[in-house]
Amino acid sequence: MEQSPTQSMVQSIMYSHKIAQLSKALWKSIEKDWQTWIKPFDLNINEHHILWIAHQLEGASISDIAKFGVMHVSTAFNFSKKLEERNLLSFSKRQTDKRNTYVYLTPQGEELLMKTFESYNLDTYGVHSGSLPIKDLYGKFPEFSELISIVKHVYGSDFISTFENSLSKFEEDFIEDDGKLVPIPKDKETTS
DSSP, X not given: OOOXXXXXXXXXXXXXXXXXXXXXXXXXXXXXXXXXXXXXXXXXXHHHHHHHXXXXXXXXXXXXXXHHTTSOHHHHHHHHHHHHHTTSEEEEEETTEEEEEEEEEOHHHHHHHHHHHHHOOGGGOHHHHHHHHHHHXXXXXXXXXXXXXXXXXXXXHHHHHHHHHHHHHHHHHEEEETTEEEEOOHHHHHHO
């Protein structure tokens, strides 16, 4: 069977290897930085990510957490249960959906998540520092349109839509004050 010119085995392997190698290198840096960031709060990356997703979605099913946290359902459930044991999440059913269990941030969970955001120090993050030459050159951080397109075709439009909505929500929920991230008080949200 003859391959078409657009389906070169060599090009495909080289492309897959390039994506794998670059993704692994980026993830290693991100993982180290993320663990350093949240270590003072006695959280691991999965737990912090779950808190963040529950905040962004204002309640999320375990399958939502698994999907948008890019983790196995059992991982999402097990770490969510650990967060519930620490009184950072609560589990409940919705009146409109008795089949799924949803997790919500407790006031303690919300407070802890806000403390992690407030403690973020951009000078200690390798990927951020590595992106600064691009920002200096073009006046903005990379937007990753090609990468977003690839992820959209792998995980679906819903994944990208939720991702983009979570970024918008984050911008609506926080302001920067004297170099620190500060949540916008809920009463100011409705008046602005």
